[in-house]
Each structure stands twice: as structure tokens, then as C-alpha cells.
Amino acid sequence: MSDVFKLAGKEFGSRLIIGTGKYRSYDEMKAAHKASGAEMVTVAVNRVPLDGSSESFLDHLDPAMQILPNTAGCYDAEHAVRTSRLAREALNTEWIKLEVIGDPVTLLPDNEQTLEAAKVLVKEGFIVLPYFSDDLIMAKKLLDAGCPAVMPLAAPIGSGMGVQNPSNLRIMREQLPDATIIVDAGVGVPSDAAVAMELGAEAILMNTAIAEAGDAAQMATAMKLAVQAGRLGYLSGRMPKRLYASASSPIAGAIK
Amino acid sequence: MVVSMVTITLNGETKEIETEVTLDRLLDLFSLPKQRVAVELNKQVVRRQDWETTPVNDADRIEIVHFVGGG
Numbered sequence: 001m002s003d004v005f006k007l008a009g010k011e012f013g014s015r016l017i018i019g020t021g022k023y024r025s026y027d028e029m030k031a032a033h034k035a036s037g038a039e040m041v042t043v044a045v046n047r048v049p050l051d052g053s054s055e056s057f058l059d060h061l062d063p064a065m066q067i068l069p070n071t072a073g074c075y076d077a078e079h080a081v082r083t084s085r086l087a088r089e090a091l092n093t094e095w096i097k098l099e100v101i102g103d104p105v106t107l108l109p110d111n112e113q114t115l116e117a118a119k120v121l122v123k124e125g126f127i128v129l130p131y132f133s134d135d136l137i138m139a140k141k142l143l144d145a146g147c148p149a150v151m152p153l154a155a156p157i158g159s160g161m162g163v164q165n166p167s168n169l170r171i172m173r174e175q176l177p178d179a180t181i182i183v184d185a186g187v188g189v190p191s192d193a194a195v196a197m198e199l200g201a202e203a204i205l206m207n208t209a210i211a212e213a214g215d216a217a218q219m220a221t222a223m224k225l226a227v228q229a230g231r232l233g234y235l236s237g238r239m240p241k242r243l244y245a246s247a248s249s250p251i252a253g254a255i256k
Numbered sequence: 257m258v259v260s261m262v263t264i265t266l267n268g269e270t271k272e273i274e275t276e277v278t279l280d281r282l283l284d285l286f287s288l289p290k291q292r293v294a295v296e297l298n299k300q301v302v303r304r305q306d307w308e309t310t311p312v313n314d315a316d317r318i319e320i321v322h323f324v325g326g327g
Contacts, residue, residue: 019325019326019327020325020326020327021324021325021326021327022325022327023325029325042326042327043323043324043325043326044323044324044325044326044327045321045322045323046321046322046323046324047267047268047319047320047321048267048288048289048293048320048321048322050266050267050269050271050286050288052286052287054288054289054322056289056291056292056322057322057323057324057325058292058323067323069323070326070327072326072327082296082299083321085294085296085301086294086296086301086319086321087294087321087323089294089295089301089303089304090292090293090294090321090322090323091292091323157327158327185327205327206327207326207327208327
């Protein structure tokens with residue numbers, strides 16, 4: 001079955017997008033990336049250390065991977081826009097994961113600043129993939145601003161709590177049938193990824209769930225399979241939920 | 257001969273450097289990588305091809321970034 005993931009005119013064979021942070025070693029990261037089957041990875045933009053200790057992190061990534069720089073660490077639209085421009089200059093890519101954080105404890109997004117930055121960046125030709133709180137109205141505004149996809153959170157970044165508000169994702173899917181929805185952040189275990197995909201997400205972006213797993217590469221494989229399973233489940237159309245039982249075997253004809 | 261100096265803020269740190277230094281020379285002075293990095297001068301990106309002709313002036317605020325692991 002052909003089920004290619006299309007995003008901003010590009011085709012991906014995998015619906016799993018993964019991060020590059022928090023791995024215990026480069027070898028572990030590389031093994032996890034390979035096992036995941038992901039074709040796109042996120043990276044963060046950061047000041048070069050002045051003590052000469054900088055190393056070329058990008059050399060540890062498979063050159064075939066699409067690199068998606070993020071604006072992590074930005075707390076307002078201005079910093080996110082500046083960071084995006086620097087990422088574009090350094091990597092020669094228009095792609096940016098827009099992330100504007102509103103609070104250091106929860107790392108929840110500042111949706112208002114995210115929208116403001118998205119408007120500026122879209123006008124400048126960026127392919128803006130915004131991380132935001134799972135709110136339908138904000139999703140509409142981000143799409144209206146020209147974002148090719150929206151990336152609602154499942155739960156706070158790095159929390160591993162799974163989809164906290166499935167109704168919001170379901171409503172977003174139903175009300176925005178043509179939108180590309182990528183669930184970003186909060187997945188902890190494969191079943192979380194499957195749930196998000198069953199709710200109709202086109203793809204999932206995760207980092208900590210794989211990087212902090214006891215066996216990162218094995219968890220990456222598990223996540224790959226969960227995303228595939230959830231996607232197939234969604235496309236298949238689930239049975240209706242019923243409050244009471246519905247017998248699978250014939251009632252009539254059982255011996256008395 | 258007295259060499260005059262300028263004071264700049266480089267990646268958040270106050271640094272004194274010689275006058276008449278270009279951005280390209282600044283990267284050399286601090287032994288910073290030149291591949292897959294980007295330079296911002298007073299909040300404006302300076303394209304790579306302009307590093308050699310862009311002077312660093314007193315009170316300039318310069319950010320030089322690269323990429324690290326992230327989600």
C-alpha cells in the first residue's frame with residue numbers, strides 16, 4: 001500500500017520525525033536514527049562556544065536526512081525570527097520548526113508569539129512548521145498565515161505523558177480535514193504514538209521518548225512500528241464504540 | 257605604537273579586539289568554525305560572502321551560531 005507523507009511539496013517514506021537531543025552518545029543516536037526509519041531530524045541553533053570546544057554535530061547525522069532546524073529556547077517572536085534567519089543562512093534551508101516558549105517550567109508554547117513569528121517567516125519564504133498548544137482556532141490561524149502544517153503538542157515537551165487531550169486532536173482532525181497535522185512533543189511510549197496516529201495525525205515528531213529509552217535503537221524500532229500501526233488503523237476506519245457487548249459468535253445454534 | 261582596541265559583545269561575552277577587524281578575521285581570532293555556522297551583526301544576518309568585507313566596530317553585538325542536538 002502506498003501511503004506517502006507529503007509535506008510542503010516533498011515526499012517522505014516515514015511518518016516519524018525525530019530529534020537529536022539528549023542521546024547518551026553519538027553512536028547511540030546514529031543507531032536510533034537508523035532504526036527509526038525517519039527521514040527528517042530536528043536540530044537546535046545554539047551559540048558557538050568561544051573556548052574552541054565546538055565540534056561539528058551535523059557530521060554525526062546521516063547526510064540523506066532532511067534537517068529541520070528549530071527555534072528552541074526562544075521566548076518571543078523576534079528571537080524566533082532571528083534564529084530562523086540564522087538557521088537558513090547556515091544550512092541553506094527554508095525549513096524551520098517554529099517553537100516559541102511561554103514559560104520555562106512547562107515549556108508550553110506561546111501561541112500568540114508563535115503566530116506573530118509565523119506571519120513574518122512565511123512572508124520571508126520560510127516553510128514554517130509551528131509547534132503550538134492543541135487549539136483548533138490557533139491551528140486555523142497558523143494555516144491561514146501560510147504554514148504548510150500545524151504541530152500541536154500531545155503533552156509538554158519531554159514529559160512522556162502521551163496524548164493528554166485526544167478530543168482536541170480529534171476535533172482538529174474533523175474540522176480541518178485537509179490540514180497536515182503533526183503531533184509534536186509529549187509521546188512517551190509506542191502506544192502514545194499509535195493513539196496520536198489513530199486520531200488522524202499525518203506524522204509524529206518525538207525526541208525524548210527515544211533518546212531517554214533504556215535501549216534507544218530498540219525504542220526507535222518500536223516507535224516506527226507504532227506510527228505505522230496507528231496510521232493503518234486510522235485509514236482502516238475504526239469500529240464504533242458501544243456501551244454493551246456485541247457477540248462475535250452466533251448466539252443461535254449453541255447447544256443447550 | 258599604541259594599538260587601539262574596540263569592545264564588542266560576542267555571543268553574550270564582552271571582548272576586546274583590535275580595530276579594523278572584519279567578521280572573517282574575527283572568526284579566525286577566536287578559532288571558530290566557518291562551515292555550517294551563521295553570523296549575526298547587531299541583529300542582522302551577514303551573508304557568508306560578506307564576512308570579508310564587513311568591519312567589526314566598537315559596541316557591536318555579534319552572535320555566531322552552529323547546530324547542536326535538539327528536538
